[in-house]
Every structure is written in structure tokens, then in C-alpha cells.
Amino acid sequence: MAYLVLGIFLFLIDSIPVLSINMNLLPVYWHMIALGWITQVIIGVSIWMFPRKKKDRKNLESPVAWGIFWTLNSGLILRFLAEPFPVLYSGTLLIQLITVLSVLLQLTAAVLYLIEIWPRVKPRMQTARG
């Protein structure tokens, strides 16, 4: 929800020319909405609702699920710090370093999510009507 509100707020700022000078905000607010909000809602709800592995049945989230949360959000925050600025500081080592770290964290989150959720997409124990 925080990413949705921030994304919409930046969308508003981007439409005011005086405030958005030299800032590349479009990819920032789109990723806040599409990745920070929509994708994170999908990830959170699927980890909550998809059939659990037997050992997880006590509503305890696995360490992998927490890993997804921390890597995705730290990756996103680093991305949102770096992404508006390549136009201003093209080739700056600090921006490049933050970008690489952000990419690695986001990729790790995606891989961890697929490891967590793929085995949970399975048929239910057979019932009379399927």
C-alpha cells in the first residue's frame, strides 16, 4: 500500500513540470505500482493462500518467505534511490554500485519466490467434485 500511495504521489509530481525537472520519475512510479504494489500483493496473498507444504501448516511463514520480503523491498528501495539519477550522474560509480546491488536483490527475491511457491501450485487431495 505504501508503494501505491508513493507511486501515485510521484505520478502527480511528474505531471507538474516545475517539480520534475531533470528527474526521470516515470520508471520509478511505474515500478512502485507494478512491482512494489501489484506484484508484492500477488506474492503476499499467494504465500498466504496457496496450499501449504505439510510442515508449514501452523501458519508459520518459512525463512524463504521472509527472505523474499527483505530482498524484494531492499532491492526496490535501492532501485528507487538510484533510478531517477543516471540522467544527472551518468557513469557515477556509486549509482552503478547501487544499481547492481538492487538488481541482485530483486533477482534473488524472484528466484526465492519461485522456489517457495512452485511446489505449492498443485492439485488438491481428490474430492468428489474436484
Next chain:
Amino acid sequence: MPAISIWMIRLSFLFFLITVISGAILLLNKAFQFHPGIWALLPIHIEVAMLGWVLQFVLGTAYWMFPRFLEGPARGNIKAAIWMVVFLNSGILLSAFAMGNEWVLFTGRILLSAGVVIFVLIIRNRVVSYRNLQD
């Protein structure tokens, strides 16, 4: 979870992976400026993210979770559902990888639309509540 939803959700995960990898390449290219041609990945990144990942995941989950029919096949016509998956995914692939070919893009959009229309036809009668059934 029904087989149709398993297929749709797993395919959406594959599209999610393509989205993340193409996004990573685009973001790195922004910081390091490897090659301007890499920007050709942008329309693929957007189509695959919005249609292959988000749309397909939502449709697959809705097909699974919406109230089932009390009589007959639990989730309606299974053949129509199979066509929905085929049309939707061929439409997404053609739209995403049209590479500027307008006819491929148009064909992709037609298939995609057909998949969505079939989904609506299948699901519309499942938007119900059985709460007051005993009255």
C-alpha cells in the same frame, strides 16, 4: 487446484521470470549504457509483465477460487477453458515478441482478446453467492 489454474499460474511464473530478467538487463543498461539496442527489450518487458504475469495469474486464480457450480462440471465447460489458456498464451507470446511486425502484433491481440472473452463467458455465472441457498 484445477489443472487449468495450475497451467495458468505456472505459465504466469515463467512470464514473471522473463519479466524480471529483461527488467534486470534494462536497469543495468541504464546505469552502464552497454548498448542502445537493449532498449528493444522494453516493450517485451511491459507486455510480459502486465499480460503474462499479472493478468494470467489473476485469471488463473479466479478460475480456481470463484464459487463452483452446484451441478454439472464444477467450473463449467472444460474444453472452453483449455481454449482460453491456448488463446491467451499464444496471444501474449505473439504480442510480446512481434518485433515491430504489425500483423503479428494484431494476430496476437486478437488471440489475447479471444482468451479474455472466453474467460468472461466461463466465469460470469460463477460470480454468485450461495449464502442464502437454504432460504
